[in-house]
Amino acid sequence: MKDIITVELPNFKANYEVVWYENTDFSSLKNVKQVYGVLLNEKKEVLIIDTGRNWQLPGGTPKQGESWEQTLIREVKEEASVEIENIIPLGYQMVSEIKNQKKGAPLCQLRFAAKIKKLNKIERDPSTGNMPKRNFIDPKDFLVYCPWGKIGQHVIDKAVKIYTG
Numbered sequence: 001m002k003d004i005i006t007v008e009l010p011n012f013k014a015n016y017e018v019v020w021y022e023n024t025d026f027s028s029l030k031n032v033k034q035v036y037g038v039l040l041n042e043k044k045e046v047l048i049i050d051t052g053r054n055w056q057l058p059g060g061t062p063k064q065g066e067s068w069e070q071t072l073i074r075e076v077k078e079e080a081s082v083e084i085e086n087i088i089p090l091g092y093q094m095v096s097e098i099k100n101q102k103k104g105a106p107l108c109q110l111r112f113a114a115k116i117k118k119l120n121k122i123e124r125d126p127s128t129g130n131m132p133k134r135n136f137i138d139p140k141d142f143l144v145y146c147p148w149g150k151i152g153q154h155v156i157d158k159a160v161k162i163y164t165g
Helices: 068-080 139-145 149-164
Strands: 002-009 012-021 032-040 046-050 082-099 107-119 133-137
Touching: 012 149, 032 068, 032 082, 032 149, 046 068, 046 139, 046 149, 068 082, 068 107, 082 149, 107 149, 133 139, 139 149
Parallel strands: 032 107
Antiparallel strands: 002 012, 012 082, 032 046, 046 133, 082 107
């Protein structure tokens, strides 16, 4: 699946080509820059966070020596003050910025699903110092908050299907 999305933030606008891969064997992937999770509560609502710029899924950049799951666990704890369980890989996407009709080098972004085990009191994100906001949304409203195109909605739908059958 392929999509072109435009990201618009204050003082920033960019176009990206996003290609989704259903493959969950991440062992040979290079240049992994993001590990993000579709986190579901007991009502099957999706957790999104705002760390100061926009609503998004919780996650972030792997640290050297961490497994992908360890990265996700650390990042959701830092950004959303949440503990998770039942982590399941969903697939990955390759993202290339498009500038002047030329594509940049692709970056790999992994996507996982997980259940929320415990919702803790929200705390400052230690990596940014920001006080994040968190919100639980109906999965069908994901693109209202996070304009990640058809691939973004596909990832949300896939995660919900895994946990609802």
